[in-house]
Amino acid sequence: MSIVTINNRSINRSDTASADQVWTATSATASDFQAAVGGKVLQCITATDVTVRSTTSTSFVTGSNTLSVDITPSATSSKILVFVSTTVSTTGGTPGEYTIYRDSTNLSTATSSTGFLAVTQENIVSNLGLHVLDSPSSTSELTYQPYMSVGGSGTVYMGSDSYNDAMSTITCMEIGA
Numbered sequence: 001m002s003i004v005t006i007n008n009r010s011i012n013r014s015d016t017a018s019a020d021q022v023w024t025a026t027s028a029t030a031s032d033f034q035a036a037v038g039g040k041v042l043q044c045i046t047a048t049d050v051t052v053r054s055t056t057s058t059s060f061v062t063g064s065n066t067l068s069v070d071i072t073p074s075a076t077s078s079k080i081l082v083f084v085s086t087t088v089s090t091t092g093g094t095p096g097e098y099t100i101y102r103d104s105t106n107l108s109t110a111t112s113s114t115g116f117l118a119v120t121q122e123n124i125v126s127n128l129g130l131h132v133l134d135s136p137s138s139t140s141e142l143t144y145q146p147y148m149s150v151g152g153s154g155t156v157y158m159g160s161d162s163y164n165d166a167m168s169t170i171t172c173m174e175i176g177a
C-alpha cells in the first residue's frame with residue numbers, strides 16, 4: 001500500500017474522509033481519485049453509411065447491412081451503449097417507425113418511447129437520434145443495426161430525404177461492469 005500526503009497528513013490510500021472533511025491533494029496522482037467501480041469504455045466501434053434506405057413494409061426491416069456494427073463483449077457483465085444518428089422522411093403521408101436491433105432482437109418495446117420516432121408530414125426531413133443501453137449477457141459477436149417500418153401506406157426513408165443522400169452513423173461502446 002502506498003502512502004499519499006493529503007492536508008500535510010500521510011495516509012494510506014484506503015483511508016476515507018468523514019462527511020464534513022475536505023482533503024486537498026499535495027502529492028496524489030490522477031489514479032488516486034479514480035473510482036474502483038465499472039463504467040469504463042472498453043471498446044468503441046463506429047460505422048458510417050450514405051446508402052438511401054427505404055421501405056413500404058409494415059414490419060421492421062433494415063435497408064442496408066452497411067450501417068451496422070459487429071462487437072464482441074469481453075465479459076457477460078458488460079453493457080453495450082448504442083447510438084444511431086441519421087435523417088428520416090416519409091412520402092404518402094404515413095408515419096415511420098425506427099428502432100435498434102441486436103441480431104434478431106428488437107431492443108425497443110411497444111410500451112417504451114426509446115428508439116421510436118413517428119414522422120407524419122410528407123417530405124419533411126427530420127434528424128433522428130436513437131440510443132439504447134443493452135445488457136446482452138454474451139461474449140459472442142453481436143450485430144447492432146437500425147431498422148424501420150411504415151405505419152400505413154407510403155414509403156419511409158432512413159439516411160436521406162426522398163431527394164438527397166445524407167450521412168448516417170452507428171456507434172457501439174462496450175461498458176465494463
